[in-house]
Amino acid sequence: MSALAPVLILAVWTAVIAVGLCLGRVLWVFLRFGARAVWRGLGPWQPGRADQRVPRVAPGAEPAHLSYYWRQLWVDAWSAAGFGIRVVWKEFSDPWVHRTVRNLFRGRHPSGRPGRAPINRFGYVVLVAPGTYLGALLGAVLATVLLGVSLAFFGLLVGLVWLGCATAVPVLRGVERGWALARGIRVKCPYPGCYRPVPLAVHRCPGCRASHGSLRPGRYGVLWHTCVCGHRLPTTRLAGRGKLTALCPHCERVLPEAVGTTRVVHTPLVGGTSSGKTMLMAAIVEGLHAWDRNGDLSVEYASADDRHAFNDLNQELNSTGWAHATTGGQPRALMLTVTRGRRRRLLYLYDPMGESVSDAERVRAQQYLKHADGIVLVADVLADSAVRRRLGPEDTERAGAARPSAQGPWETYQKLTGELNALTGRRKRLPVAAVVTKRDVLDQLLKLPKPGARVDAWLELEEIGLGRLVRALGHDFKAARYWAVSARAATGTAPLEGEQLRAAEPVLWLLAASGMKTAALSAPGPEPEKRYTPA
Numbered sequence: 001m002s003a004l005a006p007v008l009i010l011a012v013w014t015a016v017i018a019v020g021l022c023l024g025r026v027l028w029v030f031l032r033f034g035a036r037a038v039w040r041g042l043g044p045w046q047p048g049r050a051d052q053r054v055p056r057v058a059p060g061a062e063p064a065h066l067s068y069y070w071r072q073l074w075v076d077a078w079s080a081a082g083f084g085i086r087v088v089w090k091e092f093s094d095p096w097v098h099r100t101v102r103n104l105f106r107g108r109h110p111s112g113r114p115g116r117a118p119i120n121r122f123g124y125v126v127l128v129a130p131g132t133y134l135g136a137l138l139g140a141v142l143a144t145v146l147l148g149v150s151l152a153f154f155g156l157l158v159g160l161v162w163l164g165c166a167t168a169v170p171v172l173r174g175v176e177r178g179w180a181l182a183r184g185i186r187v188k189c190p191y192p193g194c195y196r197p198v199p200l201a202v203h204r205c206p207g208c209r210a211s212h213g214s215l216r217p218g219r220y221g222v223l224w225h226t227c228v229c230g231h232r233l234p235t236t237r238l239a240g241r242g243k244l245t246a247l248c249p250h251c252e253r254v255l256p257e258a259v260g261t262t263r264v265v266h267t268p269l270v271g272g273t274s275s276g277k278t279m280l281m282a283a284i285v286e287g288l289h290a291w292d293r294n295g296d297l298s299v300e301y302a303s304a305d306d307r308h309a310f311n312d313l314n315q316e317l318n319s320t321g322w323a324h325a326t327t328g329g330q331p332r333a334l335m336l337t338v339t340r341g342r343r344r345r346l347l348y349l350y351d352p353m354g355e356s357v358s359d360a361e362r363v364r365a366q367q368y369l370k371h372a373d374g375i376v377l378v379a380d381v382l383a384d385s386a387v388r389r390r391l392g393p394e395d396t397e398r399a400g401a402a403r404p405s406a407q408g409p410w411e412t413y414q415k416l417t418g419e420l421n422a423l424t425g426r427r428k429r430l431p432v433a434a435v436v437t438k439r440d441v442l443d444q445l446l447k448l449p450k451p452g453a454r455v456d457a458w459l460e461l462e463e464i465g466l467g468r469l470v471r472a473l474g475h476d477f478k479a480a481r482y483w484a485v486s487a488r489a490a491t492g493t494a495p496l497e498g499e500q501l502r503a504a505e506p507v508l509w510l511l512a513a514s515g516m517k518t519a520a521l522s523a524p525g526p527e528p529e530k531r532y533t534p535a
Helices: 005-041 068-105 120-183 277-293 302-321 360-364 369-373 385-389 391-402 409-424 455-459 467-476 497-513
Strands: 203-206 224-226 232-234 265-272 298-301 333-338 343-349 375-379 430-435 479-484
Touching: 005 068, 005 120, 068 120, 120 203, 120 277, 203 369, 203 497, 224 277, 224 467, 265 277, 265 497, 277 298, 277 302, 277 333, 277 343, 277 375, 277 497, 298 302, 298 409, 302 333, 369 409, 375 409, 375 497, 409 467, 430 467, 455 479, 467 479
Parallel strands: 265 343, 265 375, 375 430, 430 479
Antiparallel strands: 224 232, 298 333, 333 343
16 A cells, blocks of 8 residues: 555646646636637638638529528538637647647656756656646546537527528518419510410529529528629518519510519400401500599509500501501510509500411410400401491491401401310400490491490391300300490590590409409490591
8 A cells, every 4th residue: 555655646646737727727728719719710700801611603503692591601600610629629739738748748847948957857747747738638628528518509509590591481482472372463474485474583683684593582592692793682572672673584585573563464355357456455555544644543654665665556556547467476465554542453465466366276376365364355347247248338338448357256256265265274264355346437337236335235236146246255254344446536646535435444344353443444334425537
């Protein structure tokens, strides 16, 4: 026992030195260095300074940086934690082991100065060096444990932040989707050759004009995306995404500004060549502006292109009194925003060329019919062969001057109805507005009765002979209403406001079917004053 006493005393002494050094200095030094290293590892803290941990945006990929929460949050936390632990053990290795402890075991002062006497060198080697090494080792281990526990709590907070952001993504997407469904917003491309659904438009950065195809809450950001140029782009309609320039992701053409925030009402005008579709569309637009002037609603062109297109058409009508036949394949929709009260609609008016309903194959090619919310059937009664046979010489001359269509209303409807049902699958849920055109001519014919307030009853008269058309429309569609309009009286240099208002009623009725409060404007009223420009 006496032989072991010096060893035990030395062991106790070494333990005292180790614990005292650890708790008195080394542990706190290591913790300070480790915490400082973790803080530095979360940097760089200078804006614009490069960081090799941040991945570069690959060419051809979405021109936006990944959101900090998506990846960089974990990268920074992991690298900062690892850097802090490594710094602790680096401090343990140098200066404590490689300099301080090594000098002590060599009989030198911790600073490296040689011991002056043998007793000093003996004390350094036997009494101080082992305790110093164990104290530094114990301090490094305890600092690592304490730092690890702190980093574990930090990692838990990081996980909660990530979970909150990850949860916000489907919540915000769901809220926006529910808001769009509640308002009936289903975006479709208005351009010929496309007409495809647009679940998410491509948005241009106002800073560098880069195209962002995934501008919604996701891995690039919850509330905004950061473009490669540094510009922040909002990810939701409520945050202002609708103010950015939007493009169709399929044909890459610019969509109207209201397309993502306003319900679209697709309204194709269907009729044969020279049935008066284009002039009726012009009369409808003039009529909507007439209602606007009366203060009953507000009408604006959806884009500058729509304004220019209608101005060109109006200039043509003012100079010649006629609209040239529509050509050029599938039509581009003329887009108007119509507002009444708190309800707003984006109206798509399609004016296809008359040949598009000349046979079933051409009708099938009119892909915009898939999205129709209502149909305007343009009926040129003068094109019906049975009606023309009843006309006398004088009436025949008047009818010929009105340029009747080569295809009658019944033939047009027969070509349309079957293919429309095949394209949409919901013909029975669509309203149809049947508009008899060229009323100014019809009112001057001697052998035919004049159209009255009940246009459907007038079509069923024996002299007109289109009762089967009225019965078919009532059977095949959800609802049908009838109008007789003089587009020439509603357009041109001296239009009649009453006829303009009447020309817009079919579209106002279709807008009412979409939930807009315009039914009162399209209610049957008194017969218009028959003051028409002679045909």
